[in-house]
Amino acid sequence: MAEKSIIEKAKKIFENYLVRQGSRKTPERFSVIDELYALPQDEHIDVEGLFLRMRNNGYSISRATIYNTLDLLVECGLAVKHQFKDKVALYEQALTYKHHDHYVCNQCRKILEFSDERINLIKEEMGNAFSSHITSHSLVLYGDCQIRNCENLPVH
Structure with missing residues (x-):
């Protein structure tokens, strides 16, 4: 799990990115950061896993919002997307990413x-x-x- 300061830094980067893009700053988008960065740093998760995790943690969020937010997080450097063989896309946090x-x-x-x-x-x-x-x-x-x-x- 990322430190609270890392999550806050990620949120600030994301907020600045959304402002530059002219995109909406919704609580749902920021909740995706909370949940992605709550995972262990070496964990990879797909949209369905993140959706279930968020639902279990009381969030009301659609899969489409998660997909779209993850795309935005990849674009601004806060998430890394992997496509392994025949698996669905997997994501991991990128703010403290060390290449591996x-x-x-x-x-x-x-x-x-x-x-x-x-x-x-x-x-x-x-x-x-x-x-x-x-x-x-x-x-x-x-x-x-x-x-x-x-x-x-x-x-x-």
Whole structure:
């Protein structure tokens, strides 16, 4: 869960973004920030999961509002959207985001985050090879974990 100051900072960034875009500042939009940033920092959630979480926490909000708000949060840099293989889009908070890559189990669909400095070295080498300054990358590894009955585990 993000610190209260991080959530307040995210809300301020979002408010400024909405003002610049000429968009409405509704309580529902800001409640999406509250719930997204209440998740553990390494958790990924889809719209349906966020919708159920918000309903369970007493919010009256539509899926459409969640979809639209998440799109806005991605646009202003407060959320990161991932599309892993055949899964629906998953989101994670981005304000304190440190770049990482992902491993996804083919069976249980568990998502693990990892960082490895060697990937940055490859990124640098490829940038040199292409005469380019590579600014970002995305790496997702898919495999079959060795956890017994992993397909019965809850998905992250």
